[in-house]
Amino acid sequence: MALRFPVYYKALGITAALFVGWSVTPVVIKSLTRTTFLEFQAPAYTALSYLRDLQEYWGLRTRSRDSLISAGIDLARLNAAYELRNQRLDTFEAEVEGLERLLGLPPLPDYRYENARVVRRDLNTWWQTLTIRKGRIHGIERGQAVIFRGGVVGRIEDVQTYTSTVQLISNPAFRIAAHFEGDTRPVQFQGVLHAPLSTPRGEVSNAPSDIRVSLTEPRRLVTSRLGGVFPDGITVGHVFRLEPSPDGLFQSGAVRLSPDLLSVREVAVLVPLAPESPRSTAGEPRR
Amino acid sequence: MPRYLIITVVIFVNALLLFVLNEANHLLAPLGVSLHGQALAVLFAGLYLRVLHGAILSLLIGLLSSAAGPGDTGSLTLLFLLLWSGAVFMRRRIRREVKFQVRMTALLLQTCAFLYLMLVFSGPWLTLPAFWLRVLADSALSFIFVTAASVAWVEFQIRLLESSGWDIRSERPEDP
Numbered sequence: 469m470a471l472r473f474p475v476y477y478k479a480l481g482i483t484a485a486l487f488v489g490w491s492v493t494p495v496v497i498k499s500l501t502r503t504t505f506l507e508f509q510a511p512a513y514t515a516l517s518y519l520r521d522l523q524e525y526w527g528l529r530t531r532s533r534d535s536l537i538s539a540g541i542d543l544a545r546l547n548a549a550y551e552l553r554n555q556r557l558d559t560f561e562a563e564v565e566g567l568e569r570l571l572g573l574p575p576l577p578d579y580r581y582e583n584a585r586v587v588r589r590d591l592n593t594w595w596q597t598l599t600i601r602k603g604r605i606h607g608i609e610r611g612q613a614v615i616f617r618g619g620v621v622g623r624i625e626d627v628q629t630y631t632s633t634v635q636l637i638s639n640p641a642f643r644i645a646a647h648f649e650g651d652t653r654p655v656q657f658q659g660v661l662h663a664p665l666s667t668p669r670g671e672v673s674n675a676p677s678d679i680r681v682s683l684t685e686p687r688r689l690v691t692s693r694l695g696g697v698f699p700d701g702i703t704v705g706h707v708f709r710l711e712p713s714p715d716g717l718f719q720s721g722a723v724r725l726s727p728d729l730l731s732v733r734e735v736a737v738l739v740p741l742a743p744e745s746p747r748s749t750a751g752e753p754r755r
Numbered sequence: 756m757p758r759y760l761i762i763t764v765v766i767f768v769n770a771l772l773l774f775v776l777n778e779a780n781h782l783l784a785p786l787g788v789s790l791h792g793q794a795l796a797v798l799f800a801g802l803y804l805r806v807l808h809g810a811i812l813s814l815l816i817g818l819l820s821s822a823a824g825p826g827d828t829g830s831l832t833l834l835f836l837l838l839w840s841g842a843v844f845m846r847r848r849i850r851r852e853v854k855f856q857v858r859m860t861a862l863l864l865q866t867c868a869f870l871y872l873m874l875v876f877s878g879p880w881l882t883l884p885a886f887w888l889r890v891l892a893d894s895a896l897s898f899i900f901v902t903a904a905s906v907a908w909v910e911f912q913i914r915l916l917e918s919s920g921w922d923i924r925s926e927r928p929e930d931p
Contacts, residue, residue, distance in 0.1 A: 475806060479843035482810045483836040490829045498829070505822035512774060588823075589781045592789035593889040594876035595825040633823070640880065663885045664787040664892040731785040 503628065510631045514601055517587040579613075579699065579738040582606055586733050587631060593661070596636040598622070600735060603630040611697060613738040618726030619703030620644075620691060621735050634735070637704070638668040638725060645695035646672065646704050648679055649688040657689060657704055657723060667727045672707055673720040681707050681721070689723055699738065756919045762808050764919075765912055769796045769816050772908070777823075787889070791897040793820070794842075794864035795905060797835055799912045801842020802851050802860070803923050813839035825876070834871050838864050854906045861905035862898060869894050 490498070528536075568575055584602035591597075602608055604627050614621040614634045622642060626633040635642055642659040655675045662668050672689060681687045686706045691698035703726070710721040773796055780789045796816050800809035813835045821831030841864050849856040873881075873890065880886040916923045 475846065476840065476844040478806045479810070479840040482806065483833075483840050486810075486814060486836060487829070487833055490832070501818065502822050505818050509774070509819060509822070513777075516778065588777060589784035590777070590823065591784040591787070592780065592791075593886065593893055594872055597825075599823070661880055661883055661885045661889060662787060663888040666787060730787065
């Protein structure tokens with residue numbers, strides 16, 4: 469009589485065989501499989517994001533002309549303020565270039581801003597990533613910085629042809645070099661898991677012991693160019709409390725990130741410009 | 756309609772389920788909670804389909820879901836295959852016509868999914884209170900969803916097969 473195995477033995481056997489087969493599969497094939505399945509589903513998510521944009525457009529179409537005119541006036545005031553700020557920045561940049569020439573220093577890295585809409589947010593307990601609607605054909609590469617109006621969003625983790633995956637700053641695997649505003653000494657920032665219905669947060673460590681913060685006088689944490697990814701001075705978050713480390717040499721504490729981080733809809737990828745490329749002209753976003 | 760085409764439709768339908776869940780998580784992201792429904796994607800395949808068809812479905816759904824996940828694609832694909840194996844194991848232990856038993860099977864599988872994710876991806880976070888709050892919130896939301904949708908989802912797929920001329924209810928595939 470032929471030996472027959474229960475059906476769940478077959479199922480477990482197939483699972484074990486596939487697991488062993490996958491374990492010995494070359495990395496190239498694994499990477500190719502992953503890319504294939506990502507590219508296969510990317511158009512669906514992209515199409516859905518376009519539908520959301522269309523929905524938002526038609527929602528705005530229902531606004532009254534008065535509210536749109538009022539919003540336009542507010543934007544014009546904001547643009548005027550930014551234009552004046554740009555003019556001051558032109559002066560500062562010219563001074564920096566002059567000092568670089570005088571002291572024989574290498575030029576600071578420059579970037580162009582590649583704006584991208586967020587296609588998908590995957591923010592669960594174990595990983596926190598965004599998918600954006602720009603990819604390799606737009607000049608985006610792995611490791612590039614991603615920012616939004618509230619500050620740092622994260623870093624490009626993976627790039628496909630038309631989409632990219634961003635590792636969010638609140639991801640516990642995310643780390644960057646930073647410093648407190650007005651202080652050049654480097655500190656380390658790392659993302660931290662946050663509870664539901666709470667503001668995303670991170671942790672700052674290796675803060676100098678003479679830094680003082682309080683609930684009424686928090687200090688802004690900004691990016692440091694020492695990491696080589698982010699330009700200097702972009703907002704990471706705010707620190708309201710620091711506690712001394714066990715050795716007493718440094719301090720550490722929680723960093724409150726922008727509450728808009730979890731609902732961000734448009735980001736900018738900082739694509740580094742080659743050193744010989746012309747700097748951005750007036751009117752275009754600057755570093 | 757040939758059976759391999761019908762299986763393809765079932766795979767597509769379950770891929771669509773994951774797509775809808777991902778979209779729901781996109782909308783829930785500002786609240787700091789997420790919805791998980793891995794058990795639903797393989798429940799029908801485990802309870803009704805032949806082993807070969809179920810394995811193909813679970814493998815493809817796993818590869819689709821894990822392509823956008825962190826690290827090696829194999830970890831999340833293995834999750835779907837293990838959940839499917841669990842559903843096959845339950846096939847002879849429950850009566851598929853009894854809705855309560857199907858719901859409990861779905862809940863059990865989803866619990867196993869959470870345990871697997873905690874084991875593979877949690878690392879040093881197990882000591883963090885925020886981690887457990889997050890897991891509790893996600894699991895509560897997911898369990899409510901799985902309980903509410905499991906029977907309807909299985910029934911939908913059965914009707915889909917019946918409309919294609921495949922009377923899956925009367926079949927008892929691969930009984931020992």
